[in-house]
Amino acid sequence: MEMPLLEVPFLSLKAVNARYATELKAAAARVIDSGWYVLGEELAAFEREFAGYCGVRHAIGVGNGLDALALLLRGYIELGRLAEGDEVLVPGNTFIASFLAVTGNRLVAVPVEPDAATFNIDPSGVAAAIGPRTRAVMAVHLYGQLADMAALRALADQHGLLLLEDAAQAHGAACDGRRAGAFGDAAGFSFFPAKNLGALGDAGAITTDDDALAQCVTALRNYGSETKYHHRFRGINSRLDEMQAALLRVKLKYLDEDTRLRRRVAARYRGGIDHPQIALPAVAREEAHAWHLFVLRCRRRDALQDHLRAHGIHTQVHYPLPPHRQPAYAGLLDAQLPLTERLHREVLSLPIGPTLSEADVERVIAACQAFGSAA
Ligand SMILES: Cc1ncc(COP(=O)(O)O)c(C=O)c1O
Numbered sequence: 001m002e003m004p005l006l007e008v009p010f011l012s013l014k015a016v017n018a019r020y021a022t023e024l025k026a027a028a029a030r031v032i033d034s035g036w037y038v039l040g041e042e043l044a045a046f047e048r049e050f051a052g053y054c055g056v057r058h059a060i061g062v063g064n065g066l067d068a069l070a071l072l073l074r075g076y077i078e079l080g081r082l083a084e085g086d087e088v089l090v091p092g093n094t095f096i097a098s099f100l101a102v103t104g105n106r107l108v109a110v111p112v113e114p115d116a117a118t119f120n121i122d123p124s125g126v127a128a129a130i131g132p133r134t135r136a137v138m139a140v141h142l143y144g145q146l147a148d149m150a151a152l153r154a155l156a157d158q159h160g161l162l163l164l165e166d167a168a169q170a171h172g173a174a175c176d177g178r179r180a181g182a183f184g185d186a187a188g189f190s191f192f193p194a195k196n197l198g199a200l201g202d203a204g205a206i207t208t209d210d211d212a213l214a215q216c217v218t219a220l221r222n223y224g225s226e227t228k229y230h231h232r233f234r235g236i237n238s239r240l241d242e243m244q245a246a247l248l249r250v251k252l253k254y255l256d257e258d259t260r261l262r263r264r265v266a267a268r269y270r271g272g273i274d275h276p277q278i279a280l281p282a283v284a285r286e287e288a289h290a291w292h293l294f295v296l297r298c299r300r301r302d303a304l305q306d307h308l309r310a311h312g313i314h315t316q317v318h319y320p321l322p323p324h325r326q327p328a329y330a331g332l333l334d335a336q337l338p339l340t341e342r343l344h345r346e347v348l349s350l351p352i353g354p355t356l357s358e359a360d361v362e363r364v365i366a367a368c369q370a371f372g373s374a375a
């Protein structure tokens with residue numbers, strides 16, 4: 001009789017949250033008993049704590065990561081720093097939310113090719129793409145690794161552009177003591193459950209040192225209102241609720257420890273996988289990578305994914321199709337982005353997370369090493 005195959009999940013959210021179950025349940029009970037569920041003390045406390053963690057003056061909790069990005073752009077429109085038709089440079093290889101935030105505000109998303117080694121937006125491509133309508137650059141810290149913010153800051157300052165961060169995948173990634181969310185004029189975070197700092201539902205935040213922007217987006221997320229029933233802007237309803245704020249306060253305390261565990265898995269993969277057909281991810285600086293995802297490249301990606309699946313190992317593709325090739329942008333974005341498209345054919349994400357066991361890591365390494373040899 002064949003032994004049942006031991007599965008290595010891509011990420012077990014149940015296991016991730018089980019570690020804090022007692023504290024999470026106590027936090028939930030606190031909210032239930034408080035009788036106050038939206039825009040209360042838990043949110044105010046989380047905003048203070050997350051701003052402190054990122055090293056910025058303001059964190060504004062919103063409903064999700066897409067809203068965080070969309071509202072910070074909308075805030076700059078209300079403040080007169082951006083206007084309809086302005087161009088925002090974005091990496092071609094990103095999750096579609098980075099694009100949706102731009103185009104949803106009637107701004108123009110101009111995709112830029114990534115750096116082949118780090119997968120992050122290439123500053124020389126940004127320099128080449130800056131034109132008369134360019135007003136902002138949105139860097140995405142893809143897979144958890146900081147984009148080259150020093151080079152992008154220099155370009156933004158030289159050309160009078162806003163520098164924005166899509167930090168949805170990079171909570172805690174740092175460079176020279178500064179954390180993701182503190183490099184740009186403003187940043188958007190997602191706390192989607194699978195993120196490094198994940199809520200138990202949808203949630204997001206904007207971080208910024210810009211007092212005027214903070215005030216504006218605080219109103220925009222709440223029907224454009226600063227005083228109840230008085231509406232300065234045509235805002236939306238996108239608030240991080242008390243329950244998610246209380247749960248996030250628990251998980252924020254453990255974020256650095258989780259990042260350490262992720263780095264350990266990444267170090268094991270990087271030390272243990274050595275295969276002529278597999279290109280491991282390049283790391284500019286250790287602390288600059290929060291390892292939201294461990295993404296390798298392989299020309300026979302689909303075959304590798306099938307091979308790992310046959311060994312019980314669950315992988316994912318981030319992402320199978322770039323935004324400019326999605327039906328949603330048919331006829332709108334006809335960019336030629338050969339490197340972006342090649343990456344989408346070759347990338348594969350291995351399981352990584354703070355609860356992946358040593359034995360599972362070893363199994364993933366052994367299965368990768370066995371790729372291409374007879375089964
Ligand atoms: C790079 C990036 N930007 C934005 C988002 C949007 O975040 P959310 O799912 O919370 O809307 C995500 C995650 O889903 C993301 O990975």
